[in-house]
Amino acid sequence: MHKYLISIPWWIRKLFPHYTWSLKNSEQRVYLTFDDGPHPTITPWVLDELEKYNAKATFFCIGKNVAQHPRVYQRILDEGHSVGNHTHTHLDGWKTNPERYTKDVQQAAQYIDSRLFRPPYGKMTKSQFKAIREALSDEVDVIMWNVLSGDFDDSFSPQQCLRNVSRNARSGSIVVFHDSEKAYHNLFAVLPQALLYLTEKGFVLDKMGSEVTINN
Numbered sequence: 001m002h003k004y005l006i007s008i009p010w011w012i013r014k015l016f017p018h019y020t021w022s023l024k025n026s027e028q029r030v031y032l033t034f035d036d037g038p039h040p041t042i043t044p045w046v047l048d049e050l051e052k053y054n055a056k057a058t059f060f061c062i063g064k065n066v067a068q069h070p071r072v073y074q075r076i077l078d079e080g081h082s083v084g085n086h087t088h089t090h091l092d093g094w095k096t097n098p099e100r101y102t103k104d105v106q107q108a109a110q111y112i113d114s115r116l117f118r119p120p121y122g123k124m125t126k127s128q129f130k131a132i133r134e135a136l137s138d139e140v141d142v143i144m145w146n147v148l149s150g151d152f153d154d155s156f157s158p159q160q161c162l163r164n165v166s167r168n169a170r171s172g173s174i175v176v177f178h179d180s181e182k183a184y185h186n187l188f189a190v191l192p193q194a195l196l197y198l199t200e201k202g203f204v205l206d207k208m209g210s211e212v213t214i215n216n
Contacts, residue, residue: 006147006148006150006164006168007146007147007148007168013146016144018129018142019142019143019144020141020142020143020144020174021144021145021146021174022146022172022173022174023172023174023208024172025171025172027171027204028171028201028202028203028204029171029172029203029204029205029206030169030170030171030172030173030175030198030203030204030205030206031057031058031172031173031174031175031205031206031207031208032050032055032057032058032175032177032205033057033058033059033060033084033118033143033145033174033175033176033177033208034046034057034058034059034060034177034178034179035060035086035118035120035176035177035178035179035180036060036062036065036086036090036178036179036180036182036183037059037061037062037065037072037178037179037180038059038061038065038066038069038072038073038076038179039065039069039072039179039180039181040069040072042179042180042181042184042187043059043069043072043075043076043179044072044075045188046177046179046187046191047075047076047079047081049191049192049195050079050081050195050205051079052195053195053196053199053205055195055199055205056080056081056082056205056206056207057081057082057205057207058081058082058083058084058116058143058207058208059076059081059082059083059084059179060083060084060085060086060116060118060143061073061076061083061084061085061086061108061111061112062086062087062088062089062090062108063085063086063087063088063089063104063107063108063109063110063111063112064088064089064108066108066111066112067111073111080207081207082114082116082207082208082209083112083113083114083116084112084114084116084117084118084143084208085105085108085109085112085114085116085117085118086108086117086118086120087101087104087105087108087119087120088104088105088107088108089104090120091104091120092120092121092123093119093120093121093123093124093125093128094121094123094124094125096128098125098127098128098131099131101124101128101131101132102128102131102132102135105117105132105135105136106135106136109136115136115137115139115140115141116140116141116143116208116209117132117140117141117142117143118142118143118144119142122144122145124142129142143174143208144174145174145175145176146168146173146174147164147165147168147169147173147174147175147176148164148175148176149161149164149165149175149176149177149186149190149194150164150186151177151178151183151186151187151190152178152180152182152183152186153186154185156186157186158185158186158189158190158193161186161189161190161194162190162193162194162197165190165194165197165198166194166197169198169203171203174208175194177191
């Protein structure tokens with residue numbers, strides 16, 4: 001029994017109306033996101049796969065990884081993808097006091113210029129949300145998701161990860177993958193298949209930015 005939901009039900013989204021769970025659009029668009037990078041070899045591989053399908057994505061980066069791999073981070077930007085803040089050290093908000101959490105996010109912001117923010121594990125308290133907006137900007141947009149691939153979970157096979165995406169992705173969906181070592185075994189097998197499936201279904205694979213982020 002997994003301790004997380006692959007698809008987020010409407011009632012959870014209603015409990016947190018200030019977070020972005022999906023995006024309204026007039027076209028068939030799906031928003032792929034990649035958490036926990038940049039990684040020196042996995043992120044470039046992801047970028048190569050995206051390029052094959054003329055796909056854009058949003059990379060929620062860890063500040064310390066950006067500091068360690070600035071060229072990979074710059075390539076993300078140079079190739080037209082968007083980025084978001086994923087804290088500096090991948091903190092669990094439910095286990096961290098608001099002051100320390102906010103300082104960690106601010107440290108990441110020194111390397112990641114973006115108003116998009118995703119809390120690691122999707123865990124953040126109301127006081128942390130308030131503190132981050134006070135410290136950075138009221139325009140900080142907390143990006144969650146409504147489809148979780150499960151690529152980080154060793155108990156999932158690549159086929160199960162693909163089913164998680166194919167059965168739940170709809171126009172406006174925000175889909176989570178991870179460009180990390182923990183997820184790579186599944187990601188390596190599932191990402192090419194997911195890109196093929198989504199494009200054959202007629203979806204445009206797009207990034208998130210100021211022109212598309214709308215709280216739902």
